[in-house]
Every structure is written in structure tokens, then in C-alpha cells.
Amino acid sequence: MRSSPYDGNPSSRGVVRRPPERLMRIALSFPSCSMPCVSSRPLGRCSEAVMPDLELPDVGQAAPDFSLPRSPREAMTLAELRGRPVVLVFYPADWSPVCGDQVTLYNEMLPTFDEYGARIVGISVDGPWCHAAFAKDRNLEFPLLADFEPKGDVARRYGVYDARHGTTERALFVIDANGIVRWRYVSPIEVNPGADGILDALDALAAKGDTA
Secondary structure, eight states: OOOOSSOSOGGGTTOOOOOHHHHHHHHHTOTTOOOSOOTTSOOSOOOTTBOTTOOOOOTTSBOOOOEEEEETTEEEESGGGTTSOEEEEEOSOTTSHHHHHHHHHHHHTHHHHHHTTOEEEEEESSOHHHHHHHHHHHTOOSOEEEOTTTTTHHHHHTTOEETTTTEEOEEEEEEOTTSBEEEEEEEOTTSOOOSHHHHHHHHHHHHTTOOO
16 A cells, blocks of 8 residues: 555645655756745746647646657557556657756656656657667666657647747646646756646645545
């Protein structure tokens, strides 16, 4: 049985047993990370490169479903992840410095996400073979999905496709166990958004008992 993100005391619901010193060491080990997380900044498009006719799904709205390759021979759908919180991480490219540091940070934090029963999924327009090489190089233990063909189709559905550069924006979505968007953030493309906003959103779900 998965351990709860809070203990049995009702007054502590939503207070997660985070390892702050460890997380700080992880963050400081990646010099291109811009920490702490900028989740306290107001939500909005942080780049003019986002297609102007695309809109992010609203908080409280059903997250757009999708089916994308997670490997050269296997696909993953959002629907199959129902029943547990999901963190979608859109990022521009596998081998760029900020992206590499960002996904490596999340990989180090998988035990923390697991306390919430949350599944983290990365999405970019790189192909599945590129993802496979990148995941092997970085020892990643969570899936990277290839929004490769039609290029950026899922990113468009989530309002975060960068048409000028042909990549996705750097964006985060927390989706609850019923497939509803509960938090969203679009970061400046050059800034690693870290994990504080994600953890705050998962805390809120845990406080409502909306975890696996």
C-alpha cells in the first residue's frame, strides 16, 4: 500500500513530508536551474512565441486526452492514467541545457511524487528514438512522450505550441485522478520552473483527498 502524503492527524492533511534539505541540494547541483520555483507568479503566457489562437485548458476543465508514443513500439494515453494525479511536463527539446536539468530534477524527486501517488510524464516534439537515447543518457525513470507527428498536435491542444521555433513551451499541468486540470503554469522558456508549484498543487489535492 502506498504511503500517504500526510499522517493520520486531520490537522496535518496536505502537509507533505518533504525532504527540503535534499531537494535544495538537488536544485543547487544544476547550475542552469533558476530556483526557487516561480510558481507564485501569476499565470500567463510568458513568451510571445506561443500561437496566439491557442488557449490553455482552464483550471476545472477536463484535460485533453491524447495517445502518444512512449517508445518506438508502445503508446501511452492520458485516459490510462486515470485514478491517480498526473503531472504533464511540456518542454522544448531533449538535449537543451535547461530541459536536461529540469527533467533530471524531476527524476531525482520521483520518490516524493510517489508519496502523492502522482505519475509524471514528459512531452516534447522530439521523436521516440531521440527520447530513448536521452532517457538512457540521463537515467530517467519516467516516460517521455513524442509529440512528433503530427508535430506538436498535443501541445496545440494544451495551448503551448511554439510555432515560431517548432517546439513546445516550457509548461506544467497538474491533473487530478478524474482527469481535471487543477493547476497550470507556463514558464519563461529560459527558466527552469522547478517543482514547488507542482508540490503545492499536489498538496491541495491531498488536502481534498483527491489522490490515489
